[in-house]
Amino acid sequence: xxxxxxxxxxxxxxxxxxxxxxxxxxxxxxxxxxxxxxxxxxxxxxxxxxxxxxxxxxxxxxxxxxxxxxxxxxxxxxxxxxxxxxxxxxxxxxxxxxxxxxxxxxxxxxxxxxxxxxxxxxxxxxxxxxxxxxxxxxxxxxxxxxxxxxxxxxxxxxxxxxxxxxxxxxxxxxxxxxxxxxxxxxxxxxxxxxxxxxxxxxxxxxxxxxxxxxxxxxxxxxxxxxxxxxxxxxxxxxxxxxxxxxxxxxxxxxxxxxxxxxxxxxxxxxxxxxxxxxxxxxxxxxxxxxxxxxxxxxxxxxxxxxxxxxxxxxxxxxxxxxxxxxxxxxxxxxxxxxxxxx
Amino acid sequence: xxxxxxxxxxxxxxxxxxxxxxxxxxxxxxxxxxxxxxxxxxxxxxxxxxxxxxxxxxxxxxxxxxxxxxxxxxxxxxxxxxxxxxxxxxxxxxxxxxxxxxxxxxxxxxxxxxxxxxxxxxxxxxxxxxxxxxxxxxxxxxxxxxxxxxxxxxxxxxxxxxxxxxxxxxxxxxxxxxxxxxxxxxxxxxxxxxxxxxxxxxxxxxxxxxxxxxxxxxxxxxxxxxxxxxxxxxxxxxxxxxxxxxxxxxxxxxxxxxxxxxxxxxxxxxxxxxxxxxxxxxxxxxxxxxxxxxxxxxxxxxxxxxxxxxxxxxxxxxxxxxxxxxxxxxxxxxxxxxxxxx
Numbered sequence: 080x081x082x083x084x085x086x087x088x089x090x091x092x093x094x095x096x097x098x099x100x101x102x103x104x105x106x107x108x109x110x111x112x113x114x115x116x117x118x119x120x121x122x123x124x125x126x127x128x129x130x131x132x133x134x135x136x137x138x139x140x141x142x143x144x145x146x147x148x149x150x151x152x153x154x155x156x157x158x159x160x161x162x163x164x165x166x167x168x169x170x171x172x173x174x175x176x177x178x179x180x181x182x183x184x185x186x187x188x189x190x191x192x193x194x195x196x197x198x199x200x201x202x203x204x205x206x207x208x209x210x211x212x213x214x215x216x217x218x219x220x221x222x223x224x225x226x227x228x229x230x231x232x233x234x235x236x237x238x239x240x241x242x243x244x245x246x247x248x249x250x251x252x253x254x255x256x257x258x259x260x261x262x263x264x265x266x267x268x269x270x271x272x273x274x275x276x277x278x279x280x281x282x283x284x285x286x287x288x289x290x291x292x293x294x295x296x297x298x299x300x301x302x303x304x305x306x307x308x309x310x311x312x313x314x315x316x317x318x319x320x321x322x323x324x325x326x327x328x329x330x331x332x333x334x335x336x337x338x339x340x341x342x343x344x345x346x347x348x349x350x351x352x353x354x355x356x357x358x359x360x361x362x363x364x365x366x367x368x369x370x371x372x373x374x375x376x377x378x379x380x381x382x383x384x385x386x387x388x389x390x391x392x393x394x395x396x397x398x399x400x401x402x403x404x405x406x407x408x409x410x411x412x413x414x415x416x417x418x419x420x421x
Numbered sequence: 422x423x424x425x426x427x428x429x430x431x432x433x434x435x436x437x438x439x440x441x442x443x444x445x446x447x448x449x450x451x452x453x454x455x456x457x458x459x460x461x462x463x464x465x466x467x468x469x470x471x472x473x474x475x476x477x478x479x480x481x482x483x484x485x486x487x488x489x490x491x492x493x494x495x496x497x498x499x500x501x502x503x504x505x506x507x508x509x510x511x512x513x514x515x516x517x518x519x520x521x522x523x524x525x526x527x528x529x530x531x532x533x534x535x536x537x538x539x540x541x542x543x544x545x546x547x548x549x550x551x552x553x554x555x556x557x558x559x560x561x562x563x564x565x566x567x568x569x570x571x572x573x574x575x576x577x578x579x580x581x582x583x584x585x586x587x588x589x590x591x592x593x594x595x596x597x598x599x600x601x602x603x604x605x606x607x608x609x610x611x612x613x614x615x616x617x618x619x620x621x622x623x624x625x626x627x628x629x630x631x632x633x634x635x636x637x638x639x640x641x642x643x644x645x646x647x648x649x650x651x652x653x654x655x656x657x658x659x660x661x662x663x664x665x666x667x668x669x670x671x672x673x674x675x676x677x678x679x680x681x682x683x684x685x686x687x688x689x690x691x692x693x694x695x696x697x698x699x700x701x702x703x704x705x706x707x708x709x710x711x712x713x714x715x716x717x718x719x720x721x722x723x724x725x726x727x728x729x730x731x732x733x734x735x736x737x738x739x740x741x742x743x744x745x746x747x748x749x750x751x752x753x754x755x756x757x758x759x760x761x762x763x
Contacts, residue, residue: 223607224607228572229571229572230570230571230605230607230608232607233606233607234606234607263572264575264576265565265566265572265574265575265576265621265625266572266621266624267624267625267627267628267659269655269659270620270624270627270628270655270656270659271617271620271621271624271625274620274648274652274655275613275617275620275621275648278612278613278616278617278620278648279607279608279613279617282608282609282612282613283607283609283613285609285612286609286612302652302655303651303652305648306616306617306620306647306648306651308651309645309648309650309651309682309687309690310616310644310645310682310683310684310687311684311686311687312682312683312684312687312710312714312721313611313612313616313644313682313683313684313709313710313721314612315684315714315716315721316683316709316710316711316712316714316721316722317609317611317612317709317710319710319712320709320710320711320712340651340652340654340655341652341654341655341658342652342653342654342655342657342694344653344690344693344694345651345652345653345654345690347690348651348686348687348689348690351686352684352686367655367658367659367662368654368655368658368659368662369658369662370658370661370662372654372657372658374657379654379655379657379658380658
């Protein structure tokens with residue numbers, strides 16, 4: 080199988096955005112907030128947005144299954160309070176669940192959390208429990224900066240986050256470390272904030288000793304690990320300066336990078352420096368970069384082409400990136416596939 | 422010649438740090454602040470710190486000349502007010518100038534600016550003028566985030582920064598875009614904040630149209646351009662989404678990346694994707710990563726080895742990275758060398 084671990088519902092029906100805009104407009108006025116049941120999206124509408132977009136691309140590209148979560152830039156945890164985030168997360172997660180029920184062969188859900196700046200992460204646990212137990216979610220997206228570019232939360236290695244990690248370990252689910260939209264004018268959302276967050280998270284994990292406390296915790300750093308593979312020598316050297324064990328022992332038993340790197344030399348470098356066990360196939364299509372690369376004539380985000388074309392992988396290794404590693408990192412997905420004889 | 426465009430005086434005599442600590446301790450009490458003349462460092466002390474450190478390494482590595490600026494992480498523009506930064510910048514710039522006078526064949530100074538959060542960049546012009554006109558500085562370091570990790574300044578494309586750009590154009594000097602220490606617990610200084618700043622600056626330049634207003638302005642993005650080369654497809658694609666011209670036209674006439682990437686695959690990727698005209702030799706030694714790489718037996722920051730070993734450069738191209746490109750981007754250095762018949 081070919082499994083894409085990083086897809087968001089970026090093409091949801093416009094009614095979702097309209098509802099969200101009403102919610103945002105009434106942030107200061109709780110009584111005026113729209114009720115969840117005012118949002119009406121039919122199964123046909125969901126089918127149409129998926130069949131003509133993500134599923135069409137998956138078929139073109141030969142991708143079998145996508146781990147599918149709410150649109151990352153729309154999480155916008157910085158807006159409103161916990162109640163606002165909570166209602167919004169519940170709506171978005173329900174839609175991804177419905178997509179997974181409509182296309183059970185092609186989509187498996189991962190949950191966004193109702194994070195809110197300054198609010199304890201433990202408040203996200205009820206939504207997480209519902210998503211895993213009732214919706215069959217196989218992972219969560221964890222935002223290391225719910226402030227949206229002001230970075231007011233403690234590092235990921237801080238005990239602040241431990242209640243979530245405990246629940247993740249209990250359920251044996253990984254988290255993708257994924258920020259949302261930037262409300263800091265210095266940071267372009269997908270060109271700076273996303274990539275910076277990946278780099279920041281990786282360095283936080285090097286500085287700390289999180290996996291001593293949680294030896295089975297698994298974190299996926301998207302967008303090819305931010306800047307980390309390109310600066311792999313710097314990170315190996317910084318771990319050494321900090322008197323930590325080598326990266327492969329210190330963090331790479333627990334940290335995984337996806338292949339959302341939109342050109343061949345980047346994918347080649349990722350595979351040159353990062354151990355093969357730590358690379359997971361992904362595209363994040365239809366996402367930040369939707370155009371066609373004039374240098375190749377293909378979509379920038381058609382990462383399968385780069386993984387196919389790379390000289391760094393033998394066929395069995397390619398299958399490991401597409402499938403074997405994914406099942407190891409997402410055991411609930413592996414179990415669901417096994418139940419179907421896949 | 423082999424010119425390293427990115428060196429900081431990280432090995433200054435301890436008296437400098439002691440003076441700075443006194444200054445920091447009296448930030449709230451202007452009357453108690455130490456006077457600049459209380460800092461006494463002899464020429465012999467300067468000679469000793471350079472000869473046993475940077476110059477020794479340059480000789481080992483066959484590097485002829487370093488563009489030398491005050492220690493980046495010590496700039497700490499977020500501490501105190503403009504007066505604090507102004508006194509501190511003057512002291513640090515004077516020391517680098519003295520080093521360049523003691524070792525005129527090996528060091529040419531670049532200036533730090535007395536930036537301060539919320540203070541207009543034009544206030545830095547007198548220090549800049551002194552450093553260029555009296556000290557022979559050939560470049561400046563410009564901090565896009567004087568808050569130290571809170572990113573409260575407008576993007577580099579904002580008119581906020583234009584007075585500095587006007588002066589740079591008048592003097593025909595480039596700026597290296599270089600942050601200082603992070604006082605945000607989320608960001609490790611050299612592992613996250615530095616690299617993020619590079620990525621952030623590059624994306625700001627893509628979003629804006631700065632070089633339409635300043636067609637001859639030149640900005641050096643250090644640390645190999647942050648994450649940009651690894652994600653070159655993303656940045657080409659984002660420029661396209663933003664309806665900007667291709668990167669080579671839109672920003673790469675004015676933006677240059679250095680070779681401070683501490684492993685062979687990173688240097689190879691840089692040279693694979695970034696036009697040769699835009700790459701400048703640098704090491705930032707003795708800096709963030711001072712150790713020896715057990716995989717090679719050599720210092721991580723001995724970037725000359727990677728540039729020598731890469732299969733991507735013919736000898737004339739290597740010389741362009743070491744020398745030709747540097748003289749083009751730093752014309753005041755080129756003129757100074759020409760006056761010496763070099």
